[in-house]
Amino acid sequence: MRWKALFDDYLLYLKVERGLSANTLHAYSNDLERYLTFLQKPDPYPTPDTPADITLDHLQVFLIQLVEDFKLNDFSVARNIASLRSFHAYLELTNVVSHNPAQLLDLPKLHSKLPEILNVEEINAIISACDTHDPLGLRNRAIIEMLYSSGLRVSELVNLKIPNVYPQEGFLRIIGKGDKERLVPIGTLALEYYNLYLTEVRNHQTIVKGSEDVVFLNRRGRHLTREMILIMVKDTAQRAGISKTVSPHTFRHSFATHLIEAGADLIAVRDLLGHASISTTQIYLHTDVAQLRKVVDQYHPRKRNQ
Secondary structure (H helix, E strand, O other): OOHHHHHHHHHHHHHHOOOOOHHHHHHHHHHHHHHHHHHOOOOOOOOOOOHHHOOHHHHHHHHHHHHHHHOOOHHHHHHHHHHHHHHHHHHHHOOOOOOOHHHHOOOOOOOOOOOOOOOHHHHHHHHHOOOOOOHHHHHHHHHHHHHHHHOOOHHHHHOOEHHHEEOOOOEEEEEOHHHOEEEEEOOHHHHHHHHHHHHHOHHHOOOOOOOOOEOOEOOOOOEOOHHHHHHHHHHHHHHOOOOOOOOHHHHHHHHHHHHHHOOOOHHHHHHHHOOOOHHHHHHHOOOOHHHHHHHHHHHOOOOOOO
């Protein structure tokens, strides 16, 4: 049985029939590569000859090995189970097998973890840590301003094209997950530093073919990667003296939280973030427990110390 051919057919199905984004396809591909390696090993079970030979025992041993060999947490295990269920459901859909053993896998209990949030002072400190007298520092300032101003995913920022920025209107046209488009406002300061970056840095670069329309480039005139922006953000936060774990996504979390705390409508924030479901946006409805305690102590008729 050509396992690799089955996996390739499945990934093509996800791309063409289900229209999944490149990032989601990459995640599924990584999960399946590990699964493929496991299926081709003779231990602890003989290699299955066909998909119909795969049992629940195979799948459970595979997940145990993932935890032991790769130290995956519960969230990563749950994602791998979702990948296995989806792949075996595809095999059932295409009549390669008559049943899906992955349906019997139990998901680990997941405890929702609130994302790390920066307050306004911390964001200002990170922004101020960018040396705007240096070309790369000016670019980095424009990147961080835009991440916080518009709540972009890092993948949306690295793929942002100049024709999709509308300075006069103050909007960005964003291609999000599943190639869904949305219009997102861009703040005055973010737009100011975007224009400064274009005129003082980008317009003086030699741009590599294929990156002509990409907004943010590295020093060699090439398309920036997600990893490059992650490293830049971490370094800048460290220089600013921020002890929290900061990533590009932290600015997106902070953007949403600050809007909701200021009274923004949850549905409007959902649309700005490009969430498919309002339930995804509800994670930002967290409130500081100490603040709740303060409110009760101040206003409850049976408050403490009476």
